[in-house]
Amino acid sequence: MTGDTHYDLEILAELAEGLLDAATALQVREHLAICDPCGESLADLAAVREMLSGTPTPAMPMGVALRIDRALAAEAESLRGGGVGLVEAPAWDDIMRDAPWETETPSLPEPEPVRLGVVGDDGTVVPVTPARRRRAATRRRWAMPAAAAGVAAAVIGATVVTTGILSASGGPDTNPMIGVQADAAPPKYQLTDSNWNYTDQELSGSLLGYIGPVNAGGTTESSKIDQCVRQVAAKVGTAPFAVDQGFYNGQEANVMVFWHNVSKNQVLVHVVGPECDQVREPALARWK
Amino acid sequence: MNSPPETPPAADQQAGRTAVSDADLLNRHIAGDPQAFSEIVKRHRDRMWAVALRTLGDPDEAADAVQDAFVSAYRKAESFRGEAAVTTWLHRIVVNACLDRMRRKSVRPVADDELIEAAERETPVPDQTTEREVSMEVSSALKLLPADQRAALVLVDMMGYSVEDAAQVLQVPSGTVKSRCARGRAKLVPILSHLRNRSDLSRVSSAKGAELRDG
Numbered sequence: 001m002t003g004d005t006h007y008d009l010e011i012l013a014e015l016a017e018g019l020l021d022a023a024t025a026l027q028v029r030e031h032l033a034i035c036d037p038c039g040e041s042l043a044d045l046a047a048v049r050e051m052l053s054g055t056p057t058p059a060m061p062m063g064v065a066l067r068i069d070r071a072l073a074a075e076a077e078s079l080r081g082g083g084v085g086l087v088e089a090p091a092w093d094d095i096m097r098d099a100p101w102e103t104e105t106p107s108l109p110e111p112e113p114v115r116l117g118v119v120g121d122d123g124t125v126v127p128v129t130p131a132r133r134r135r136a137a138t139r140r141r142w143a144m145p146a147a148a149a150g151v152a153a154a155v156i157g158a159t160v161v162t163t164g165i166l167s168a169s170g171g172p173d174t175n176p177m178i179g180v181q182a183d184a185a186p187p188k189y190q191l192t193d194s195n196w197n198y199t200d201q202e203l204s205g206s207l208l209g210y211i212g213p214v215n216a217g218g219t220t221e222s223s224k225i226d227q228c229v230r231q232v233a234a235k236v237g238t239a240p241f242a243v244d245q246g247f248y249n250g251q252e253a254n255v256m257v258f259w260h261n262v263s264k265n266q267v268l269v270h271v272v273g274p275e276c277d278q279v280r281e282p283a284l285a286r287w288k
Numbered sequence: 289m290n291s292p293p294e295t296p297p298a299a300d301q302q303a304g305r306t307a308v309s310d311a312d313l314l315n316r317h318i319a320g321d322p323q324a325f326s327e328i329v330k331r332h333r334d335r336m337w338a339v340a341l342r343t344l345g346d347p348d349e350a351a352d353a354v355q356d357a358f359v360s361a362y363r364k365a366e367s368f369r370g371e372a373a374v375t376t377w378l379h380r381i382v383v384n385a386c387l388d389r390m391r392r393k394s395v396r397p398v399a400d401d402e403l404i405e406a407a408e409r410e411t412p413v414p415d416q417t418t419e420r421e422v423s424m425e426v427s428s429a430l431k432l433l434p435a436d437q438r439a440a441l442v443l444v445d446m447m448g449y450s451v452e453d454a455a456q457v458l459q460v461p462s463g464t465v466k467s468r469c470a471r472g473r474a475k476l477v478p479i480l481s482h483l484r485n486r487s488d489l490s491r492v493s494s495a496k497g498a499e500l501r502d503g
Contacts, residue, residue: 013470052445060337064351
């Protein structure tokens with residue numbers, strides 16, 4: 001293969017991966033030695049590899065981490081028999097169907113409140129109780145609508161505090177929740193984490209559908225956002241009743257909602273960035 | 289950047305805390321320790337996030353997939369068999385959750401000429417290509433690949449795992465991983481070549497090219 005004929009990128013990529021048989025590989029290499037365009041193609045392939053490996057891999061955003069912690073706390077709660085009941089499982093059977101560890105699955109309708117297992121000599125874990133469980137429970141609703149998320153946050157709040165699952169904020173592990181409860185009188189507001197990407201228009205309309213109903217007295221908090229809430233609250237002169245962690249025009253943002261006039265259903269909306277910087281002029285909106 | 293280590297360095301450095309292996313943590317979780325699983329999550333969430341984000345190319349989808357995967361792992365901990373590393377097992381669950389999402393969205397394979405058209409359409413050719421722009425373009429280019437090639441490239445080229453580790457995660461032979469990577473890279477060349485021409489990333493390993501050429 002010489003002259004005007006060239007190898008295509010796929011062959012060259014296979015050469016680079018050592019996938020070609022010896023005879024073909026030799027042939028291609030001989031061609032490469034005299035063919036500049038093919039040499040450039042090979043360089044292009046290497047460049048693609050470098051570009052891929054040079055692409056930075058960002059850390060998980062705190063909003064996502066907290067959301068996962070909450071989902072796991074809800075899961076722990078439902079296993080304990082409490083059953084938050086708001087959280088619905090995705091189609092685990094579909095997700096896991098190709099997995100090799102999926103064994104025969106006799107369907108046992110009842111959840112087991114406590115799971116026990118023993119560790120075999122080879123380090124594998126042998127469940128003592130019947131292995132498969134909660135087939136019946138796997139079809140509950142999973143994707144929590146924003147309205148339900150707030151309630152779930154309130155319901156599982158106690159668990160979160162006691163187990164320290166929220167310690168994702170990164171302190172030493174010994175006592176992750178230290179200081180949070182000791183704090184005298186934190187402002188009472190509902191903290192939700194919708195991850196919704198708000199637009200300016202949405203923030204001028206009705207917010208209830210995005211943030212969800214306020215659960216009286218239910219507050220969860222993480223110290224950083226709490227600090228920021230205090231800061232903004234000091235500026236406004238009153239405490240917000242709802243705070244939602246989401247995005248504003250694609251940027252990470254906290255939406256704080258203050259009552260402006262309850263009877264007129266008017267709320268004041270502050271939007272701040274992760275560093276508590278104001279990212280949108282405070283403006284009025286409707287709650288319902 | 290090689291194979292997924294069983295215990296990331298950060299976990300070792302935690303003062304006053306002897307490093308507990310992932311497998312131990314998983315066993316503790318199964319035995320009812322309420323802290324154990326969140327420790328596993330803390331150790332691995334960044335990598336799981338990276339895999340999901342790169343595979344799906346969309347933060348919302350990635351967040352859903354990673355959450356599904358961790359909850360799934362939480363429930364299925366007892367079905368973990370000790371012969372694989374916990375990290376491999378977790379990666380597998382995350383990758384499966386991602387592939388499942390892609391299947392549900394039924395992303396159809398795209399023909400090569402469509403790829404190039406899409407690349408030209410979607411690339412406004414800025415004067416200076418910043419790292420962020422490159423990253424976004426790499427993301428959108430990856431989205432144009434078939435799911436299996438994308439998953440292989442994310443693990444091997446982007447996450448830096450060995451072909452063997454990727455093969456374990458994807459549960460296919462190493463040769464299959466290599467050929468998926470090869471085909472995926474070949475498809476990416478026309479899409480990304482314009483980036484290479486004007487960015488610093490063009491420090492192409494011509495040394496490597498020469499090495500290959502000369503055998």
